[in-house]
Amino acid sequence: MRSVVYTKPGDSSVLELVERSTPEPGPGEVRVRIVVSGVNPTDWKARQGGTYGDDLPFPEVTPNQDGAGVVDAVGEGVDGLSVGDRVWLYMSAAGRPTGTAQEYTVVPASRAVPLPEGTSFDIGASLGVPAMTAHRALTTHEDGPSRLAPGALSGKTVLVAGGAGAVGHAAIQLARWAGATVVTTISSEAKAALATAAGAHHVVNYRDDDAAAQIRGVAPDGVDIVVEVSIPKNAELVAEVLANHGVVSIYANNGGDEATLPVRPNMSVNARYQFLLLYTIGDEALTAAAEDVSAALRDGVLAVGEDAGLPLLRFALDDTAAAHDAVQGDAVGKVLIDVAAG
Incomplete structure (x- = not known):
């Protein structure tokens, strides 16, 4: 699979597109085929050393906390999610080496939230950190x-x-x-x-x-x-x-x-x-936020796009560095990376 990685902190030039083996989910985890990856200030700040300092916690890191896609495989003990479910992801790279700037990612099942019917992947990838x-x-x-x-x-x-x-x-x-x-x-x-x-x-x-x-x-x-x-x-x-x-x-x-x-x-x-x-707000607050955000989605709230007040700026996976630079440069709107077709 195609994956964007960095092995040392620094500016966006440390990001590189590589080929990696498709990961397998462990107990309590799901693998998600990423359709859209969302970029936030936390992503470039972590890459630049603001989170980890000079020493990365893993030999190789794939950035981006947020994204949306389709559940592709389910680990042992997972309830409530099945292969084929459309989901939005939050904190995908928190305490883990792999975020959403790649074709497949594995996350704890609790961080993959079903997308209500009719909710686009663009909206799903724009939730997470902001919402x-x-x-x-x-x-x-x-x-x-x-x-x-x-x-x-x-x-x-x-x-x-x-x-x-x-x-x-x-x-x-x-x-x-x-x-x-x-x-x-x-x-x-x-x-x-x-x-x-x-x-x-x-x-x-x-x-x-x-x-x-x-x-x-x-x-x-x-x-x-x-x-x-x-x-x-x-x-x-x-x-x-x-x-x-x-x-x-x-x-x-x-x-x-x-x-x-x-x-x-x-x-x-x-x-x-x-x-x-x-x-660091804790699992109770995270769960409450995920549930309430999902309820708002079901009510048709949290739309994105210029007509909804949040223009979308789109990049390809191999332009992830440019996407990070856009966010760091205070681009007005939501920066999204198109990883795969929906």
């Missing part, structure tokens, strides 16, 4: 739900920072599905159009001098949940618009590893700052 991160970000409020469903966030106002990104896009869709009023901050008219297409009720350019006033105009009592991509850049704005007992769910370090928080405004509203990383 499950968004789910966690929306379920950390001290008075909010731990699960998402229609009505779960009724009466809540959610502010999504960076609504044109993949996590922001999923957060908008999931929050609206769950009944929240959704405000998003963006930096341009083009990104405002994407966030609106995703379902945001209100868009605000965070560069406007009156951005806080615009958000307060929508939510006079403040926003309950902030899905935050860059707290170093947005700390002042967030502190101005947070509701009493509001939570700021921080899922990325865009803008740097250090932030300065204004104490008095946060103290006065009993603010909670919740950091989150998908790989």
